[in-house]
Amino acid sequence: MTPGEFRLRVTWVKAGRLRWLSHLEVLHALERVIRRSKLEYAVTHGFSPHMKIAFGPALPVGTAGQTEYADVWLTRYTGADEALEALRKAAPADLEPIGAQYVGDRVPSLTAALTIALYRVELVGGELGEDHVRRVVLELMRRGELHIEQKGKTKAFDLAVCIPKDPSVSVEEGSVVVELPVRMGPHGSLRPEVFIRAALAASGAEVSAIRTTRTDLLIESEDGSWQRPV
Amino acid sequence: MTTSNLWDRLEPLLASVERPARYIDHEFGAQHKAADYRVALIYPDTYEIGQANQAIAILYDCLNAIDGVAAERCYLPWLDLADKMREHEIPLFTLESTSPVAECELVGITLPYELTYSNIVEALDLAGIAPRAADRGEGAPLVIGGGPCAFNPEPVADFFDAILIGEGEEAAGEMVAVHRACIAEGASRAETLRRLAQVGGVYVPSLYTPVRAEDGSLVAIEAAEGAPARVEKRIVADLDSVATPACPVVPFMDVIHDRQNVEILRGCTRGCRFCQAGMVYRPVRERSADTIVKATLAGLACTGYDEVSLTSLSSADHSQIEDVLRRLMRRLTGTGVSVSLPSLRVDAFSVDLARLISSGKKSGLTFAPEAGTQRLRDVINKNVVEEDLINTVRAAFEAGWRRVKLYFMIGLPTETDEDIQGIGQLVYKVLTTAREATPPSQRGGLKIGVSVSTFVPKAETPFQWEPMLTLEEVRRRQGVLRESMPHKGVDLSWHESEVSILEGVMARGGREISAVIEAAWRRGARFDAWTEQYRLNRWVEALEECGVDPVAIANRTRDVDEVLPWEHLTSGVSARYLVRERERAYSATTTPDCSFGGCTGCDVCGDLGVDVLIAGGERR
Numbered sequence: 145m146t147p148g149e150f151r152l153r154v155t156w157v158k159a160g161r162l163r164w165l166s167h168l169e170v171l172h173a174l175e176r177v178i179r180r181s182k183l184e185y186a187v188t189h190g191f192s193p194h195m196k197i198a199f200g201p202a203l204p205v206g207t208a209g210q211t212e213y214a215d216v217w218l219t220r221y222t223g224a225d226e227a228l229e230a231l232r233k234a235a236p237a238d239l240e241p242i243g244a245q246y247v248g249d250r251v252p253s254l255t256a257a258l259t260i261a262l263y264r265v266e267l268v269g270g271e272l273g274e275d276h277v278r279r280v281v282l283e284l285m286r287r288g289e290l291h292i293e294q295k296g297k298t299k300a301f302d303l304a305v306c307i308p309k310d311p312s313v314s315v316e317e318g319s320v321v322v323e324l325p326v327r328m329g330p331h332g333s334l335r336p337e338v339f340i341r342a343a344l345a346a347s348g349a350e351v352s353a354i355r356t357t358r359t360d361l362l363i364e365s366e367d368g369s370w371q372r373p374v
Numbered sequence: 375m376t377t378s379n380l381w382d383r384l385e386p387l388l389a390s391v392e393r394p395a396r397y398i399d400h401e402f403g404a405q406h407k408a409a410d411y412r413v414a415l416i417y418p419d420t421y422e423i424g425q426a427n428q429a430i431a432i433l434y435d436c437l438n439a440i441d442g443v444a445a446e447r448c449y450l451p452w453l454d455l456a457d458k459m460r461e462h463e464i465p466l467f468t469l470e471s472t473s474p475v476a477e478c479e480l481v482g483i484t485l486p487y488e489l490t491y492s493n494i495v496e497a498l499d500l501a502g503i504a505p506r507a508a509d510r511g512e513g514a515p516l517v518i519g520g521g522p523c524a525f526n527p528e529p530v531a532d533f534f535d536a537i538l539i540g541e542g543e544e545a546a547g548e549m550v551a552v553h554r555a556c557i558a559e560g561a562s563r564a565e566t567l568r569r570l571a572q573v574g575g576v577y578v579p580s581l582y583t584p585v586r587a588e589d590g591s592l593v594a595i596e597a598a599e600g601a602p603a604r605v606e607k608r609i610v611a612d613l614d615s616v617a618t619p620a621c622p623v624v625p626f627m628d629v630i631h632d633r634q635n636v637e638i639l640r641g642c643t644r645g646c647r648f649c650q651a652g653m654v655y656r657p658v659r660e661r662s663a664d665t666i667v668k669a670t671l672a673g674l675a676c677t678g679y680d681e682v683s684l685t686s687l688s689s690a691d692h693s694q695i696e697d698v699l700r701r702l703m704r705r706l707t708g709t710g711v712s713v714s715l716p717s718l719r720v721d722a723f724s725v726d727l728a729r730l731i732s733s734g735k736k737s738g739l740t741f742a743p744e745a746g747t748q749r750l751r752d753v754i755n756k757n758v759v760e761e762d763l764i765n766t767v768r769a770a771f772e773a774g775w776r777r778v779k780l781y782f783m784i785g786l787p788t789e790t791d792e793d794i795q796g797i798g799q800l801v802y803k804v805l806t807t808a809r810e811a812t813p814p815s816q817r818g819g820l821k822i823g824v825s826v827s828t829f830v831p832k833a834e835t836p837f838q839w840e841p842m843l844t845l846e847e848v849r850r851r852q853g854v855l856r857e858s859m860p861h862k863g864v865d866l867s868w869h870e871s872e873v874s875i876l877e878g879v880m881a882r883g884g885r886e887i888s889a890v891i892e893a894a895w896r897r898g899a900r901f902d903a904w905t906e907q908y909r910l911n912r913w914v915e916a917l918e919e920c921g922v923d924p925v926a927i928a929n930r931t932r933d934v935d936e937v938l939p940w941e942h943l944t945s946g947v948s949a950r951y952l953v954r955e956r957e958r959a960y961s962a963t964t965t966p967d968c969s970f971g972g973c974t975g976c977d978v979c980g981d982l983g984v985d986v987l988i989a990g991g992e993r994r
């Protein structure tokens with residue numbers, strides 16, 4: 145532990161309209177939440193001093209998050225519940241801190257530790273049947289590999305590595321919902337809506353609007369089990 | 375009035391447009407208020423350009439503080455969304471309620487600079503409001519303008535029901551009160567406008583008729599019965615009596631001036647003869663050090679910003695600036711929060727101030743000598759001598775700065791090629807001084823930024839009668855400058871000359887320009903301030919279509935006795951003073967700053983019943 149610094153792990157959500165924020169916009173907004181909360185935060189000692197804070201993996205524009213994390217280093221210990229309350233009061237609606245817990249300094253960083261993301265993908269509109277979606281998604285899984293064109297280059301994803309469990313498909317409020325885990329890592333991480341669009345395209349189907357939510361971020365232990373970082 | 379929420383129709387479009395954060399509202403500090411009387415405050419450019427606009431932030435607070443009144447913000451959607459909105463028949467909306475602008479009772483549009491004029495038509499058209507006031511029915515919202523360009527609003531006068539000349543803190547509420555009373559009484563639109571014209575500073579264009587001679591020249595501007603013959607600007611006598619926005623909206627996306635802004639003083643009487651702001655915002659009124667420090671700390675706590683800017687036309691001139699900065703630095707050191715001063719004078723005191731707030735990080739300093747020779751600096755009354763500039767630059771580089779940016783203008787009245795070459799020579803001396811003051815090991819990365827704009831004569835200045843250079847002459851003089859400029863160690867940038875030409879027509883044009891703006895907009899003109907969107911040919915064609923000669927507006931020497939298109943409006947500075955200043959310019963005679971010494975006779979204090987207000991008693 146850096147003497148005199150306390151590492152607070154904050155769980156927060158990105159919901160509603162704020163799903164349209166970019167990662168960078170979320171970072172700035174949360175830094176401002178912390179300043180408004182009046183919690184005493186640590187400042188880096190570099191040439192350009194700034195708040196000592198670290199975030200988990202980025203959420204793209206348009207994707208919501210139900211359980212996102214950030215570590216912030218405080219210079220004065222404030223009870224975790226009290227700190228959460230202060231943060232909550234300072235936050236805009238839909239970018240709300242929902243948990244806070246102190247963690248040790250030797251706990252690995254969020255970006256290094258979090259390798260599994262659970263997604264809920266809603267196919268808005270409802271022209272596609274649940275069975276159809278289930279069939280094409282599982283067919284693509286069985287093919288085992290997905291080639292994606294990115295900026296003129298083709299990137300191959302090994303689906304057994306990238307999507308460690310078969311997606312599940314259900315219907316909620318008239319929309320088909322696909323839930324799936326994605327493994328993040330040096331091999332790159334596959335965006336769930338890209339996977340689903342590819343599965344649908346293979347059967348000649350298309351979907352007009354997709355609403356993606358990251359429901360959880362997890363650590364994959366050596367024994368293969370998945371756990372939350374707090 | 376009912377409001378319809380457009381969000382469910384808008385959201386599906388966001389996945390395919392750039393920067394959806396422009397359109398989503400929900401920022402910290404956004405005020406959501408249910409009220410019968412709703413005002414849309416429109417900035418006629420994108421969210422990231424307009425979000426930090428102080429006028430909108432001030433009016434947003436003032437109007438939302440009134441019972442029964444809700445003010446909401448609106449920015450012009452970028453081309454991608456605007457086109458999709460038209461395709462899906464979604465009208466222009468306010469952010470807070472995502473409801474149509476046309477459902478508001480009052481639509482306020484700020485006039486920040488001339489190049490946004492085509493965006494006013496774009497905004498009104500997108501909103502489904504007739505662009506011309508004369509075409510609006512009884513049920514249409516009142517469209518009211520205001521802002522820096524209101525001192526010659528004639529080019530856009532046909533688009534507005536009323537225009538506020540001057541400061542809005544007090545007038546905005548008065549206008550709303552008159553309008554609400556008219557609604558309650560069921561008064562007609564025409565009657566409402568007649569009553570609005572009684573509010574101080576309010577100009578109702580439809581009550582004034584330009585009278586032209588056979589040759590087309592303006593001979594008079596006739597006021598309708600009951601309307602003031604001359605509209606005088608509104609002014610707030612004591613800034614401490616009106617609050618600076620305490621907890622403004624904190625944007626999510628990266629916007630320009632993304633920081634807490636605290637206006638520390640209004641007005642500048644340095645008297646630069648080309649400067650419209652220096653004439654029309656007179657007299658100088660300082661906020662007190664206590665108010666500034668309190669507002670800054672409260673604003674930072676409320677917004678969570680990590681930077682505060684102490685804004686004004688000339689912040690180093692504040693009589694208590696050093697005290698303010700020392701007090702702020704005492705409180706902010708170690709918090710990662712920085713303080714910035716947007717406008718520095720060319721003197722050693724400014725470098726001391728910059729050093730006080732730099733806390734190790736020395737990003738760059740900006741100075742504005744404006745002209746290259748002492749003669750021309752005397753003509754424009756820029757009271758800077760070469761020795762000041764050299765000493766200031768030496769002090770800055772000795773204190774550790776490695777980047778300095780200098781602002782110049784070409785095309786100023788009486789300018790010769792020698793004056794232009796003088797810019798190159800001055801930059802060379804600055805560069806040499808900077809090198810000498812920098813340790814040899816650090817000289818490699820040393821850069822002097824030189825930014826050169828083209829002089830555009832503006833209304834209500836001593837140069838309002840002066841001709842602007844033609845496009846060909848601007849280009850020739852830019853060539854002279856390029857040749858005289860040292861190449862190594864200088865970053866030279868221009869203001870696009872084709873853009874300046876349009877600015878020149880807009881700045882001093884009359885009512886005939888409204889048709890030109892509409893014609894250019896029909897040819898696709900919008901976002902003209904975005905260089906990549908600007909096409910001069912659209913404007914040339916629009917001018918031809920409307921039979922308007924741009925040369926007669928921009929490139930002609932006007933007679934001091936001729937009737938100017940803004941003759942019926944006044945900032946309080948007298949024509950007598952402007953003429954005298956013009957004569958002094960021709961004899962290269964300077965005029966001192968009245969906030970440091972005695973009155974120089976611009977007549978603004980007497981005309982408007984206000985006074986220079988120096989918080990610390992005297993300036994140094």
